[in-house]
Amino acid sequence: MILAPEEAAQAIRSGRISEPIRVAGRLDLKNFEGENLPSALHCYELDARDSKLTGLPDDLKIDSRLVLDNCNRLKSLPEGLSAGSISLRNCSSIQALPERVSTWFLDMTGCSQFETWPNAGTIHNGSLILRNCTRLCQLPSWIERLAHLDLAGCVALREIPDGLTVSSWVDVGGTGISGLPPSMQGASLRWRSVRVDERIAFSPTQLTAKEVLAEKNAEVRRVMIERMGYLRFSQEARAKLLDQDRDGGGTRQLLSIDLEKDEPLVGLSCFCPSTGRQYFLRVPPKMKTCHQAAAWMAGFDDPSLYRPQIET
């Protein structure tokens, strides 16, 4: 039975479907309350974001887009799931992708439990977005050439297997990846969406405050400072001393560094009273004193109300 998208959506929402249906357009099942969809459903696109689905029928057929964003009860997907693009953003219960999954575009941003790849699948040509998949420790070697590979925020990921290729860029921001495999040499690099070079991404100890200050692009400069570490940057960049006092850890300094076309970088340099380690904590540029900065970090807009008995 061929149904118009609106008719199909209405019939499925009211549970009045007993025979195979074909939907010629985009089936809108946003916020769908059911746990599963009727079997033998074939549509051009399915948008079931924000729904209560826990799974999908084995015989579901999607031609173009499958959108399941924010389906936080969705636990598993059927074997052989195939679509032009699959979006699973913030599907926080998904731990594994199904065997023989096949797509050009896969977006798993915020799938915080995702860690298990199938033994075989086809992901190629388009974009693989794994942003903030914090449990993910590895990538499978069966992934074919992609256009874009976004691994930003995959904090547990330490390497990209040799053999993987991208025609455009790979984003390694915030990962533990220390270099590209030979198969990816020459790929454009990004650090949380900012275009960076190999030194910034993989050799941050080589960066100097001088080259950071000479960098004209404010976004690149921000990433460079992040990669160098605020502490080393503030030490090398000859920061202006705005204020100085003492706390439990010893001498505390409020430092400011002027940046071209950006607000000044102001931060509190202090020592941890317990470990003795030195930190540089960035604060808003309007801060005038160390005490005011410490109060702001503790959530006090009025520094006079911040009177800690002890700072540990």
Place this chain on the structure above:
Amino acid sequence: MKRNLIYMDAKSSKFWNIDQAGNSFTVTFGRIGTDGQSLTKSFPDEATAVKEAAVLIKEKLGKGYVDTAASGAATGIAVTTVDDHIPFIAFSSINHREDISENIGTFVGRRVIDYDPEKPIKPDGVYRFRSDWENNEVIPNLEKYLESDEALETTALVFGAWHGDDPDQTSNIIVEALVNGKDRLPKLAALYIGDITSEENEMSWIKQSDLSPLLPAFPKLELLRARGGDGLALASAEHGHLRALALETGGMDVSVIRSVCTAKLPNLEYLELWLGTEEYGANYTVADLQPVLSGQLFPKLKYLGLRNCQRADELAGVIVNSPLLQRIETLDLSLGMLTDEGARALLLMPLNTTLKKLNLHYNYISEGLIRQLKALPLVVDASKPSNMDTDDEWRFVAVGE
């Protein structure tokens, strides 16, 4: 050796023939439909004549001329009769950004004439119907034209501004009038709805409508071109004959892309989509174009244009992996925001395929990468308008508003 080349765009339709024999060659050139003029040049020996001819041919091909033999195009005057299909090169209209600021002078290789009910109809012209602010006679004039004997032989029509003093007037009035008059236009093969410059109406202000009723009404239609994205729709499009679809917008709604992807157009050879920017309504992602890029649609496609596109870099990264490159002849990413990132991806393009031409006119690519692109064994147009602002921080597509 003889080569016959033709060129067509929104302003002109020209031919350029070269006939080399012995130590000389004769070049004949001019407007299609005229005899043109001839020049003969002699050289000390045959080898030099052959070499010089090859240089000229390469130069012409670089400028967008095509070989009539290669494109299967008809030469001479009768380029758009129904039996004699529209030559492939005539499907394109806006080649360079400056073409957008003027109304078209030619359409499918023929001179465009503004319809004047007081004047006799010339059979070799293509008639344009349009309104100005003072008087909107588009529909009455079209109805008058449809009553003429010439209407029955009409193969191409152009519609300019149709809104008169009512900015909300959509192109639906034209669609309805054409569908009602379909029996008077049995040979209609080419239609342009929206030959409107920014001075007449900004691209984003043009009120389009659902154009799909035109398809069943005109079974011989080969080319449908429209400008303006607001209200544009192409619901359940189906046509057994259509060879070319061109939709020019400053921001394309994803529903239009979906309609194109689900359309049944088995003969489509030419697909030109102006995708535009978010500022003017573009709400698609590259994933929405996956059905086109997968190569499973349009088995006869020879030209793919994804133009005026904010996401040109992202698209380029995916396109170089597309199986479509194994079977199309021209890839057009012009008028968009293509930068070095997209250019680097394009350098990974599979070679030894059917692809012959890469149009990247109006881009933000640096000189070094343009040189590398030009070294590809393809005809590459990576030109920039002379007044292009190549500022690093402020980039925009060729036409938004």
